[in-house]
Amino acid sequence: xxxxxxxxxxxxxxxxxxxxxxxxxxxxxxxxxxxxxxxxxxxxxxxxxxxxxxxxxxxxxxxxxxxxxxxxxxxxxxxxxxxxxxxxxxxxxxxxxxxxxxxxxxxxxxxxxxx
Amino acid sequence: xxxxxxxxxxxxxxxxxxxxxxxxxxxxxxxxxxxxxxxxxxxxxxxxxxxxxxxxxxxxxxxxxxxxxxxxxxxxxxxxxxxxxxxxxxxxxxxxxxxxxxxxxxxxxxx
Numbered sequence: 001x002x003x004x005x006x007x008x009x010x011x012x013x014x015x016x017x018x019x020x021x022x023x024x025x026x027x028x029x030x031x032x033x034x035x036x037x038x039x040x041x042x043x044x045x046x047x048x049x050x051x052x053x054x055x056x057x058x059x060x061x062x063x064x065x066x067x068x069x070x071x072x073x074x075x076x077x078x079x080x081x082x083x084x085x086x087x088x089x090x091x092x093x094x095x096x097x098x099x100x101x102x103x104x105x106x107x108x109x110x111x112x113x114x115x
Numbered sequence: 116x117x118x119x120x121x122x123x124x125x126x127x128x129x130x131x132x133x134x135x136x137x138x139x140x141x142x143x144x145x146x147x148x149x150x151x152x153x154x155x156x157x158x159x160x161x162x163x164x165x166x167x168x169x170x171x172x173x174x175x176x177x178x179x180x181x182x183x184x185x186x187x188x189x190x191x192x193x194x195x196x197x198x199x200x201x202x203x204x205x206x207x208x209x210x211x212x213x214x215x216x217x218x219x220x221x222x223x224x225x226x
Contacts, residue, residue: 004158006158031212033214040219040221041218041219042204042216042217042218042219043159043204043216045213048212048213050212058213090158090159092159094209102146102147102164102166102208102209103147103149103161103164104149104206104208104209104214105161106151106158106159106160107158108157108158109156109157109158111156
């Protein structure tokens with residue numbers, strides 16, 4: 001099935017530990033995004049990438065890092081510098097402009113909890 | 116900058132009631148407008164969209180019209196069901212390769 005796959009669904013992080021959330025898409029989409037959602041709140045953009053080997057910071061990039069080595073993959077690392085990482089993380093992607101590229105599609109999300 | 120403002124929740128309705136969730140936007144260009152729905156513990160699913168002024172998006176009994184003169188994209192449904200209980204997000208984009216989301220409106224439909 002075509003889609004956006006995030007893993008793991010649930011992840012626990014100890015203080016001072018880096019963790020990586022996986023996001024894979026087989027939709028041949030160019031652009032990929034990471035958002036953070038806190039309970040009862042809207043979405044805040046962490047990072048986005050338009051093409052392989054290129055990415056831009058969003059509104060809340062501090063304490064996070066990303067890579068885009070393959071078109072299909074856009075992993076997010078939550079570093080120990082992120083002081084309040086407990087949240088729901090959403091990965092999204094968008095087709096190329098001219099191919100319904102004005103619409104963004106989401107994965108199922110990953111819950112990260114600090115223990 | 117571009118932004119979306121949507122009605123504060125939560126909203127509680129009885130089954131078969133009429134639903135309106137207000138959404139207004141600010142945009143410098145001519146973005147597309149969207150409504151997404153989020154069920155508990157899940158990602159956002161596209162509910163409907165409109166790509167230009169006066170377009171009406173519709174899906175599963177929901178509809179919204181892109182109103183440039185009032186900069187609005189209100190979501191409506193004539194008769195809600197218990198299964199419509201979810202959080203609804205209004206969004207616009209892409210502008211500068213980004214999308215902008217409202218803060219979400221929680222809807223609970225009671226039998």
